[in-house]
Amino acid sequence: MTKEQEQKPSQQEIPQAVSLNDQMKRRFEEREHLAAAGINPYPYSFDVTTTSKAILDSFVEESREEVAVAGRIMTIRKMGKASFLHIQDSEGRIQVYLKRDEVGEQAYDTFKLLDIGDIVGVKGFSFRTRTGEVSVHAQQFELLSKSLRPIPIAKEKEVDGQKVVYDAFSDRELRYRQRYVDLIVNPEVRGTFIKRTRIVAFMRSYFASNGWLEVETPILQPIYGGAAARPFTTHHNALDMELYLRIANELYLKRLIVGGFDGVYEFAKDFRNEGIDRFHNPEFTQVELYVAYKDYVWMMELVEDLLHQACVEVNGTGTTTFLGNEINLTPPFRRLTIADSIREFTGMEIRGKSETELRNIAKDLGLELDPKISSGKIIDEIFGEFVEPKLIQPTFITDYPEEMSPLAKKHRSEPGLVERFELIVGGKEVCNSFSELNDPVVQRERLEEQARLRQRGDDEAMVVDEDFLRALEYGMPPCAGLGIGIDRMVMLLTGEDSIRDVIFFPHLKPE
RNA sequence: GAGAAUAUAGCUCAGUUGGUUAGAGCAUCUGCCUUUUAAGCAGAGGGUCGAAGGUUCGAGUCCUUCUAUUCUCACCA
Secondary structure, three states: OOHHHHHOOOOOOOOOOOOOOHHHHHHHHHHHHHHHOOOOOOOOOOOOOOOHHHHHHOOOOOOOOEEEEEEEEEEEEEEOOEEEEEEEEOOEEEEEEEEHHHHOHHHHHHHHOOOOOOEEEEEEEEEEOOOOOEEEEEEEEEEEEOOOOOOOOOEEEEEOOEEEEEOOOOOHHHHHHOHHHHHHHOHHHHHHHHHHHHHHHHHHHHHHHOOOEEOOOOOEEOOOOOOOOOOOEEEEOOOOEEEEEOOOOHHHHHHHHHOOOOEEEEEEEEEOOOOOEOOEOOEEEEEEEEEEOOOHHHHHHHHHHHHHHHHHHHHOOOEEEEOOEEEEOOOOOEEEEHHHHHHHHHOOOOOOOOHHHHHHHHHHOOOOOOOOOOHHHHHHHHHHHHHHHHOOOOEEEEOOEHHHOOOEOEOOOOOOEEOEEEEEEOOEEEEEEEEEOOOHHHHHHHHHHHHHHHHOOOOOOOOOOHHHHHHHHHOOOOEEEEEEEHHHHHHHHHOOOOHHHOOOOOOOOOO
């Protein structure tokens, strides 16, 4: 501390880092006033006996049920010697009626110092006001936490049964940067995230009830694999080695199938060093599931059932609205091979075509292609451009070219293809699955082909993972694998149209 | 990475072809009000107009650069 600072006694004890407007200054002063009056602005606990929702749900006229609730003050209407306020807890809001003659003059004077945003505890009884709102008639109340920053006030009004919100806190940047404020002020945000948790919990119980094992595998990986993507790189100091944040956990889960588990799954944070938009966040959640002795046909049925049940679980129906379209998730979903889908939407036949022929087809369709990309990628480009955006209702696209799918097993009857499907909903990929390749010799060939693509300039092609190949050489049973993007699935089931609205703290550049 | 839009009070927004001291509603403060609910009535305070340069007698407004966000495209299982 410098001499200058020492000599200047800080009268208000306001942290320098906090920039103050008049409202904050006032609240800092109020905090001091309360403390000076012997009231701890941050006491230790409060005995809550019920919630706002429970009071409203169980209200019986004239019963004067004793309650103790706590929550954040969201509205205040002072009318001289009595006041109304709404407090908000985790379940919703309830109105509190505070009368000087009831709580005492001292307590009422303290109340008059409080602000919207403060957290209070109230003891009293439930009753219905003259205008009909079930409320708590306070007999005691106390401050539980003083709020020093003014929260954005959104006022609500019922007009013809419709709720109209005035001055809603709507600045997207502020909402994402200060999600805590967003959650306080915008109740539907809380609802979306509760649904997210319920969706994950439902999937977890669905998998567990089949006897499969939830596992954890490394996030820091010496060799990244299991998907085509650029990784984040980091460094381990003690070992002095490069490590990668996983782009997928596929290869580790398959090692566990080799190890003898019949079914394993992991809800995994994956990291991909790519662009950010409303469908991509650099870190995102994916569940991967591997089940021994099953194939991709079996997995399609599982996906249909899982998605439909998850939708019913959170929405009460099998339908949802996604990107402006009504989506019906009632099984069965349409199944279409990728070649048939391209024929349906472009009229072009890609089956059995050479790389040059495919390039010409793409050219005829008006696609400009990077000359480096090979036939699998060309098909993927055609599909992504002309087919995928048009698949609104859930559709399984199946039987991809071998080259696009180095970890999938070759098709049992179609040469050059693999047993793989993606589920497309609303024009977006929701999940990806295959009959897993378990022939170690073929797997080595495929990975070596990937290495060649990599040399040719495809920096998303996979790397040869010798330990993974060694595991396969010990023998992996036939196996079906599945990856579901949780963030997109939550978007689908909640109707949110940006990934930022289903991730609490989406990635933003620093302020 | 490219283009477009946006950035004004705590929140939501006005602000004309550049022209006195930058406005409104809510929030805040003071006073009144013991069943209100977008409570009400009377008064008051609150702004480095995203940042930095420039043009001009004069810039919230025009120009340049920068920053962030949003949207579109590119990238992207």
